[in-house]
Amino acid sequence: MVTSNPSPAPVADERIKERSSLRKALVRPELGGMCGTVLVFTFFLLTAFDSGMFTSQGVLNWTLVSAQFAIIAVGACLLMISGEFDLSMGSMIGFAGMMIAIFGVTLGWPIWFAIIVTFILCIGIGALNGYIVIKTGLPSFIVTLALLFILRGFTIFLPQTLERKTIIGGIRDVAEGDWLASLFGGKVLTGVFQWLGDAGVISTFERGVKAGQPVVDGVPMLVVWAIGLIIFGHILLTKTRFGNWIFAAGGDAQAARYVGVPVSRVKILMFMFTAFCATVFATCQVMEFGSAGADRGVLKEFEAIISVVIGGALLTGGYGSVLGAALGALIFGVVQQGLFFAGVESSLFRVFLGIILLLAVVLNTYIRRMITGER
Amino acid sequence: MSSPILQMKDIEKHFGPVIALAGVSVDVHQGECHCLLGDNGAGKSTFIKTMSGVHKATKGEILFEGKPMNFQRPRDAISAGIATVYQDLAMIPLMSVSRNFFMGNEPIRNIGPLKFFDHKRANEITMSEMSKMGINLRGPDQAVGTLSGGERQTVAIARAVYFGAKVLILDEPTSALGVRQTSNVLATINMVRKLGVAVVFITHNVRHAMAVGDRFTVLNRGKTFGTASRGDVSPEELQDMMAGGQELATLEGSLGGTV
Numbered sequence: 260m261v262t263s264n265p266s267p268a269p270v271a272d273e274r275i276k277e278r279s280s281l282r283k284a285l286v287r288p289e290l291g292g293m294c295g296t297v298l299v300f301t302f303f304l305l306t307a308f309d310s311g312m313f314t315s316q317g318v319l320n321w322t323l324v325s326a327q328f329a330i331i332a333v334g335a336c337l338l339m340i341s342g343e344f345d346l347s348m349g350s351m352i353g354f355a356g357m358m359i360a361i362f363g364v365t366l367g368w369p370i371w372f373a374i375i376v377t378f379i380l381c382i383g384i385g386a387l388n389g390y391i392v393i394k395t396g397l398p399s400f401i402v403t404l405a406l407l408f409i410l411r412g413f414t415i416f417l418p419q420t421l422e423r424k425t426i427i428g429g430i431r432d433v434a435e436g437d438w439l440a441s442l443f444g445g446k447v448l449t450g451v452f453q454w455l456g457d458a459g460v461i462s463t464f465e466r467g468v469k470a471g472q473p474v475v476d477g478v479p480m481l482v483v484w485a486i487g488l489i490i491f492g493h494i495l496l497t498k499t500r501f502g503n504w505i506f507a508a509g510g511d512a513q514a515a516r517y518v519g520v521p522v523s524r525v526k527i528l529m530f531m532f533t534a535f536c537a538t539v540f541a542t543c544q545v546m547e548f549g550s551a552g553a554d555r556g557v558l559k560e561f562e563a564i565i566s567v568v569i570g571g572a573l574l575t576g577g578y579g580s581v582l583g584a585a586l587g588a589l590i591f592g593v594v595q596q597g598l599f600f601a602g603v604e605s606s607l608f609r610v611f612l613g614i615i616l617l618l619a620v621v622l623n624t625y626i627r628r629m630i631t632g633e634r
Numbered sequence: 635m636s637s638p639i640l641q642m643k644d645i646e647k648h649f650g651p652v653i654a655l656a657g658v659s660v661d662v663h664q665g666e667c668h669c670l671l672g673d674n675g676a677g678k679s680t681f682i683k684t685m686s687g688v689h690k691a692t693k694g695e696i697l698f699e700g701k702p703m704n705f706q707r708p709r710d711a712i713s714a715g716i717a718t719v720y721q722d723l724a725m726i727p728l729m730s731v732s733r734n735f736f737m738g739n740e741p742i743r744n745i746g747p748l749k750f751f752d753h754k755r756a757n758e759i760t761m762s763e764m765s766k767m768g769i770n771l772r773g774p775d776q777a778v779g780t781l782s783g784g785e786r787q788t789v790a791i792a793r794a795v796y797f798g799a800k801v802l803i804l805d806e807p808t809s810a811l812g813v814r815q816t817s818n819v820l821a822t823i824n825m826v827r828k829l830g831v832a833v834v835f836i837t838h839n840v841r842h843a844m845a846v847g848d849r850f851t852v853l854n855r856g857k858t859f860g861t862a863s864r865g866d867v868s869p870e871e872l873q874d875m876m877a878g879g880q881e882l883a884t885l886e887g888s889l890g891g892t893v
């Protein structure tokens with residue numbers, strides 16, 4: 260510090276209205292997502308309570324779907340806040356799954372090695388996405404749209420050429436007992452769930468080979484990944500120096516560069532993180548299905564972006580919240596599965612989704628203006 | 635006078651076929667306010683961007699504290715002690731004042747091996763530095779977008795001074811401001827100069843320059859007529875030099891000396 264004179268005691272400015280602390284606590288980027296979550300749960304508790312949606316199996320069902328959305332939404336959220344898009348996320352999911360199958364089944368590599376090589380390959384492609392965007396200055400929308408087609412093309416071409424089919428199965432067999440595969444396909448807290456089943460908190464199977472086991476026998480790793488990524492993303496964004504750089508890079512890249520923020524590095528790293536999230540999604544999915552298909556992940560990029568936008572992020576970057584995106588994913592998952600439980604014609608899901616998206620964007624814009632003084 | 639802290643010698647800058655600067659020399663001393671005047675497109679912004687590492691000069695030499703400097707990136711200039719408040723401000727309206735204040739220089743708190751942004755410290759410093767400059771924030775988490783133009787300038791200046799700038803470059807800080815806000819910014823410049831910081835103040839308003847300037851350099855179409863000290867030059871002479879000579883003298887009659 261250069262000056263040493265004591266700072267004058269801050270005087271209350273007569274033009275600033277006192278704001279209640281409740282209002283301060285509420286007016287935050289996640290507010291829209293919080294309102295939406297309350298609304299959606301109220302709606303389904305009232306209309307679909309008896310449908311099985313809130314039994315332990317029902318809860319597991321929409322939790323899994325929401326967790327899937329959340330995994331890709333965290334990546335898309337941080338990338339969007341840093342000012343970029345990745346439309347190749349969905350294709351990346353298909354591609355990553357297919358590469359694990361080709362390495363692990365067709366080439367017969369140990370599955371842990373196949374997974375590691377796939378992660379390196381996909382994160383490398385994410386870096387390439389970022390590098391092209393930074394070097395050419397083209398909108399990431401266009402660059403990643405090209406990658407969307409290129410990756411999808413390879414995902415269809417490779418299995419057809421190597422195996423003469425577009426689905427490669429047999430992954431469950433090769434993944435059996437593998438230490439790394441169990442990080443994506445296994446379940447945790449199985450003991451706790453058995454205990455809950457014995458205690459009668461969750462129902463157990465009545466007969467058959469599984470008799471006595473709880474109907475939900477653990478927390479799937481997919482959910483663990485989702486929670487882990489949400490916590491990681493939230494802390495990175497709000498509590499670290501790098502998080503400030505993510506906001507700055509998306510808020511105004513030039514202004515950020517002027518004060519020495521390494522904008523290119525931040526953006527490329529965010530493209531890599533997005534690719535990482537897509538690959539986590541793909542690996543979990545491959546372990547769950549036991550196969551990789553050439554059509555996996557189609558349209559996932561939009562589902563990720565929709566979750567992020569419902570969660571309050573600004574499409575043009577510089578503003579948003581990982582917790583909001585996670586709530587967006589939850590809303591998305593609950594609505595999709597809830598309508599199914601409620602027996603609503605499945606085509607109406609799109610109508611609901613469109614309405615929610617519109618409402619969320621309007622509400623979020625209003626909240627954002629309150630916070631940032633935008634006009 | 636002491637030896638200059640920053641010397642720019644025969645700086646040239648070409649953008650492809652455009653010659654934005656055709657050999658400009660300026661030196662800046664500690665504790666002085668050096669005004670850079672010139673009309674639109676004269677090359678003022680380009681010139682200070684070569685000082686601050688945004689542009690690399692096509693030709694010429696930069697001496698900082700007597701040593702030749704070769705800034706590759708803005709970061710190099712910043713760590714040497716040259717801070718710049720750009721015409722377009724380099725503030726991000728969507729972010730809070732304290733996030734902006736520490737952008738690129740975030741204070742760190744270690745928890746075990748992990749490094750975290752020390753929000754508590756950042757918030758305290760932001761509040762106290764801003765109230766020193768006479769601005770009362772609603773809170774450190776108030777978004778910069780909710781501040782007025784003059785307040786934003788002040789945040790930017792306070793930020794530069796807090797981070798120990800030896801040379802503070804201000805690109806047209808008063809151009810978008812009203813009367814009161816302008817006088818606040820000019821008072822801030824005066825205060826900063828008295829702290830021993832060398833200020834480079836860009837403006838096209840001769841009256842603003844005269845209010846705080848110690849020396850004046852006029853740029854015209856990428857060239858300079860040299861530097862004049864306070865007292866050696868009248869506002870009218872500066873005005874004429876900015877316009878490149880005679881034209882304005884004839885205009886002045888019809889405008890009644892209001893320019």
Ligand SMILES: Nc1ncnc2c1ncn2[C@@H]1O[C@H](COP(=O)(O)OP(=O)(O)OP(=O)(O)O)[C@@H](O)[C@H]1O
Nearest residue numbers: 649652653654672673674675676677678679680681
């Ligand atoms: N990046 C660039 N590429 C090409 N030409 C440029 C570039 N930057 C500046 N110029 C040109 O250099 C000349 C000087 O521009 P500069 O921005 O330095 O003017 P200025 O004196 O700051 O004007 P103003 O008062 O309007 O801010 C102009 O003719 C401009 O068109």
Ligand SMILES: [Mg+2]
Nearest residue numbers: 678679680721
């Ligand atoms: Mg300029």
